Amino acid sequence: MPELPEVEMARQVIERRLAGRVVSRVRAPASRVVRKVSRARLRSRLRDARLEHARRHGKVLMLAFSGQVGVVSHLGMSGKWLAWSPGEALPSHVRLALELDDGSRLFYRDPRMFGWVELCTEDELAGAVAGLGPDPLNDGLDPQDLHQRLRRTRRAVKVALMDQKVVAGIGNIQATEALFRARVHPAWPALQLQHRQVARIVEAVEITIERTLEDLKRRGLRYQSEKDATNPFVVYGRAGEPCPECGRRLREMTLGGRTTVYCTRCQRSPRGSERTRR
DNA sequence: ACGGATGTTCGCGC
DNA sequence: CGCGCGAACATCCG
Numbered sequence A: 001m002p003e004l005p006e007v008e009m010a011r012q013v014i015e016r017r018l019a020g021r022v023v024s025r026v027r028a029p030a031s032r033v034v035r036k037v038s039r040a041r042l043r044s045r046l047r048d049a050r051l052e053h054a055r056r057h058g059k060v061l062m063l064a065f066s067g068q069v070g071v072v073s074h075l076g077m078s079g080k081w082l083a084w085s086p087g088e089a090l091p092s093h094v095r096l097a098l099e100l101d102d103g104s105r106l107f108y109r110d111p112r113m114f115g116w117v118e119l120c121t122e123d124e125l126a127g128a129v130a131g132l133g134p135d136p137l138n139d140g141l142d143p144q145d146l147h148q149r150l151r152r153t154r155r156a157v158k159v160a161l162m163d164q165k166v167v168a169g170i171g172n173i174q175a176t177e178a179l180f181r182a183r184v185h186p187a188w189p190a191l192q193l194q195h196r197q198v199a200r201i202v203e204a205v206e207i208t209i210e211r212t213l214e215d216l217k218r219r220g221l222r223y224q225s226e227k228d229a230t231n232p233f234v235v236y237g238r239a240g241e242p243c244p245e246c247g248r249r250l251r252e253m254t255l256g257g258r259t260t261v262y263c264t265r266c267q268r269s270p271r272g273s274e275r276t277r278r
Numbered sequence B: 001a002c003g004g005a006t007g008t009t010c011g012c013g014c
Numbered sequence C: 001c002g003c004g005c006g007a008a009c010a011t012c013c014g
Helices: A004-018 A039-046 A143-150 A157-161 A172-182 A195-219
Strands: A023-027 A051-057 A060-065 A069-074 A080-084 A094-100 A105-109 A116-121 A251-255 A258-262
Touching: A004 A051, A004 A060, A004 A080, A004 A195, A023 A039, A039 A069, A039 A116, A143 A157, A143 A195, A157 A172, A157 A195, A172 A195, A172 A258
Parallel strands: none
Antiparallel strands: A023 A094, A051 A060, A060 A069, A069 A116, A080 A105, A094 A105, A251 A258
């Protein structure tokens, strides 16, 4: 479940439970996930290294270890960091396992392997997120600044919001939810947004991220669970259901190759291209 | 069994 | 150069 909130959850759990711990053993089964570094080098660099802190920008997680060792990762579509304690079930599809000096383990699990983990120096950690837009949680979003960024493109506002160079960390779910909260149609040309719409989007993005984070905290970063959980989102994955605001049937469309859910009444399309009837 | 899935990147055509 | 589209990556789930 990797958008900004999931990565932030991973960051918090890792820092709370694992900061100060020393890596006693490294396991990295051959896969494309751990990339640009040999397994031998990965092991030699990380073994006996102490985890100092975990940072995040957008969807990128950065772990700093003693000895100038940095680890950068992206969760892709199905990646997840798991804090494991002795006695718990072992997850499948583990692409990287760090065993720590207290017997706990940090797993990077990723069935689809669209995610990645790289090794770098601590100094290079910052460069890993160069070029990304502001992080809504760390930096906050400035309406003026976002408006400037959005009006530079002719793309649909949803596609622009999901562009990591515009804002870092927003994916298909957060964009869908935020635009519904902001009452802005996802296909609205970013170029034509008014100040008040951008202001609503800024607020909506912050609320959506906060809500998702709260929901994740309730559930914890434990292996298993989540398939039995019900859909925690307001409109994402709810096409065909009644709009929670007005009761109209939620519609579905494709933008930038991604499924988008929206309400034709609450999110009016520009130029009445989708007039409301009866 | 078929189709879609929370992401990113690349090539192609306009 | 911008932008939309489809494909690719690999696996699981309903």
